[in-house]
Amino acid sequence: MLAFLVGVGYLTILPLGRLQYLALEHGGRSYRDAYTRTGEWTTIKYTLLLGVGSLLIAIVVGTGLAWAASSLPRRLRMLRAVPILPIVLPPIAGVLGWAFLLSPHPGYLNQLLRHLPWWSGRFEGPFNIYTLPWIIIITGVSLASFVYLFVASGLENISDELIEAGYVNGSSRAGVFFRVVLPLLRPALVYGTGVALLLGLGQFTAPLLLGANEGVTVLTTDMYFQTQQIPPQYGLAAAVGSPLLIFGILVLFANRILLGNHTRFITHGGKGGFRPSSRGSVPAALSIILYGLFATVLPILSLVIVSLSRYWSGVFDVHQFTLATWRTVTTASGVLPAIYNSVELSVIAAAATLPIAYAAALYLRKQQEHRILGPILDFVVAMPLSIPAVIFGTGFLLTYTHKPFVLYGTKWVIVLVYITLMIPFATRMVLSGIAALGDAYTEASRVSGAGAVRTHLSILAPLLRPTFGGALALMFILLSHEFAASLLVRAPTVNVMGTILYDYYENGGYPLTAVISLIMVGVTTAGVMVALVVGGSESFKKL
C-alpha cells in the first residue's frame, strides 16, 4: 500500500512539488517577480472573468438543457444525447471551428450577419471571436455539457413518486422543478459547479488560440509563455499557476466534506426519472437542437468548409472546393507521425493506467483497513482532476528535463503525463464497477479456497471486463483530444495531433489545420464507437 502510494504520488505530486520548490527558492523570489510584473493583475482579472463568466453560462445553459431534455416528446428522446456531443468534440477543433465562423473579417458567420441591413456596409464584425467575452462564451457553451451531464444523470435517479407527490400537492411544472427537483440535485449541482469552475479557470485551449490576437492572457497561457522563454522560467510559471493549484486543492477538500452527508439526497426508485409531464414540449426539443447546432454542427461545418478550401479567405464558393489539402496530409511535415503518435501514445497510456487504477480502486475500496493512507491515496489519485493540465505539463517538463530521469524529447514523457492525467478518471470508473459488484463474489472465492491472486484473475477481473473496456475507451477519447499538457511536454520532434495542429495554426496553414481537426474528430468518433460496443451505452454515465 505504502509503496503504491509513493509510486502514484511520484507521478501526481512530485512534479507539482518540484515546481513549488523552484518558485519558493531564494525567499520566494519567483513569486515576488511574478506578481510585480505589469499586467499581472489584468491576467488574474481575466482569469477570474473567464472562470466565473463561463461558469454562469454553463450552469444556466446546462441546467436548462437538462430540463429541456426531460421534457422531450417521446419520439425525440434520442435528442438527449445531443448536449453531450461537445464532450467528444476535441476542444481544439471546436475552438478552431468558431474562429473560422466569427473571426472579425473572414468569419463565415460574420459575413452572413453583415448581410443584415443594420450591419451592412461594415468591413469587419459585427463580432470578434478574439475578445474576452467571446472566449468566455465559447468556454461556457462547451462547459454546459458537463453541467448537463451532472444534472441529467441526477434527474434520472429521482423517483417518479417524489415528483408526482409535488404535483398532487399542488405545484406547477416549474414549481416542482425548482422546489423539489433542484434541491434534491444539490449534491450533483454543487459538484458539477465545482468541476465546471475548475475547468473554466484552468481553460487553456480557447485563450491560447483566440486570445493571442488581442493580447488576452490568462494564468494558464501566461504559464505556457513562461516555459517558452529561453531559458524556460519554471519558477515564474510555477508562481503564476499557484492560485489555480490552491483553488483546485480547496475544491477537492470541499468536495470530500460535502460528500459526507450524502444520504439526505439519496432518492430511491428512479425508474423513469424526472418527467415534467406526459406531453412533450416542442420548444424544449428546439432549444436542444439549437444548442447542438451552435456547440457541434456549426463548428464542424466551418471546419469542413475550410478543409475543402485552398485558403481561408472567407470566400464561400462550392465550385472552388478541392480535396487538395486532404491529399497533402500524407506529405505535410510531421502530420502523419503526429496522428500515429496520438493513437499509439493514447493506447499505451490507457493500457498502463488501467492496472494502476485497478490497484488504487482496490485500496480505496478497503478504506476501513487503511485509516491514514486511504484518504491520502484518495487525495493523491484525485489531484489530476482538479489541477489544470497546463500545471501538470509544466511540472513534468521540469521534472523530466532534469535528473534522475531525463525523458524529455522521448515519447515516454508524454505517456507519463497522460497516465497521470487519466488516473482519476480510470480509478473512479473501476471503483464504481467494483462497488457495484459488491463483496460477496470475492468472499465466496476466498472461502472456496482460492488465494488472492486466483480471486483477482478468475473472479474479479472477468466480472469487471465491461468496466475495463469502458474505461479504456474513455481514456482513449480523452487522450486523443489532449492538447494542453501535450503542448508543454512535447519536443519539436515528438508531436501529437493537437500540438501539430497548433503549429500549423500558428503558421497560418488554416486548411491543413481544419483537416487535422476533422481527423481528430474522426479518431474520437471511432473511440466512442468502440466504447459503445465494448462497454455498452452505460460507459459514459460513469464519468
Next chain:
Amino acid sequence: MSSVSIKGLSKRFSGKPPTIAIDDLELEIAPGEFLVLLGPSGCGKTTTLRCLAGLETADIGSIAFGDKAVFDAARHLNVSPNKRGIGMVFQSYALWPHMTVRKNVAYPLRARKIKGKQASEWIEEVARLVDTANLLDRYPAQLSGGQQQRVALSRGLVARPELVLFDEPLSNLDARLRELVRTEIYELHQRLKFTAVYVTHDQVEALALGDRLAIMRSGALEQLGTPDEIFEEPASEYVADFIGMSNRLVFERLEQGWTYEGEPLDGDMSWLQTSSPTLTARTRSEDVHLAPPGTAAEWPQTVNLPASVVASEFGGRHLDVVVTIGGTRVQSRIPAGERGGWARGLEAGQQVVASLRFRDLALYDESGALLSSAGRRVAVAS
C-alpha cells in the same frame, strides 16, 4: 469432521458510537454438530460467522478448528479464508455470473488443486446429492432462485469441507421453496455429517435444523441448548419473545396474594414457590383461549381474566383476535369454529374471558430468571 472452539471472542466496529458486534463469546461446537446461531438482526450472529470464515477479523479472542488454531488475537495469528478448509453458502448465493454452474461448483476443487477424475467424480456426486445434475452447463442467470441456492449448496459442499458455514441461505427464497431447501439441507447434513454453523433469524428454520441453537443477544450468548430445551424452557424473556411467546403479562404479589393490575387472580397459585414480588408471564397467541363471559374454562391451574376485543381477523381455520386485558394488548389465535358460531361473531368492544393455563406460560421472576415453563415443572406442585 472438525470441532470448533471459540474462546473469548470480541469484535467492535468503529463508528459513532462504536458498535459491539461480538462480546466475549465462548462457544464449543462438536464434530458433526449442526449449530444454529439465532437472533434478530444486529445481534452479532453474522459477524460471528464471518469471523469463523476469516472474512472478518475479531479484536480479541481465539478460534480453533479441531486442534488447529485459525485465529488468535494474542499471537497475531489469522489464517486467511482460503486456508481454513471451509465451505460457505451465502444469502445472496454469490454465484459467479460469468461461469457455468459446472465451473462454479468445480472452483473450490480447482482452488484446492483437486483435479482430473477425482474432481469430476466429486462434482457428479454433489450434483446428484443436491439435484443439480441437469443444471451443470447453464449459467447462474438462467436459473430460478431455488436452483441457484442448490448450486450454491453444491459449491459449498463439493470439496467435502470439515466445516460448512451458512449465512441465512434461505431468506431470499419464497415460503414454499424455503421449506423444500431446508429439508434438503437437513438430509444432506444427516448423510454427510459435516460440522455446520447456520445463521438465521427464523425460529422455524432454527428449530427444524439445529442439533443445538445458540440464541445471541448484543454479541453474547443468551441461551445455548437443543431445540427442545429452548422451546420448552426459554431461559429469558428475550428468548421467549424470539421463539414466539410475544404476549407479556405482569402479575404482582400484594397482601391478598397474586394480582393482575390490582385485581386478585382467580386461580390457585399457592404451588408457586418464589419470593419475587412480581411475575412476568410469556405466552404464545395459540395459548390465549377466549370464551364468552361467565363460561370460563374449568381447567386446573388456569388464570381467567376479563378482556375486551380490539379486532378480529379471519384466517380461515383460525381467527387472530387482539384483545386488551386491562391495559395490555394481547394476541390470541383461536379456532374459527363453525360458520355463524360465537367466535366468528366477535366484534370490537365485545367483552370476553381470556384463559391462560399455567403449563402454557413461561414465568419469570423479578430478576428475569425462569421459574416455570412447559418444560420446567420443578416448581409446580402437582
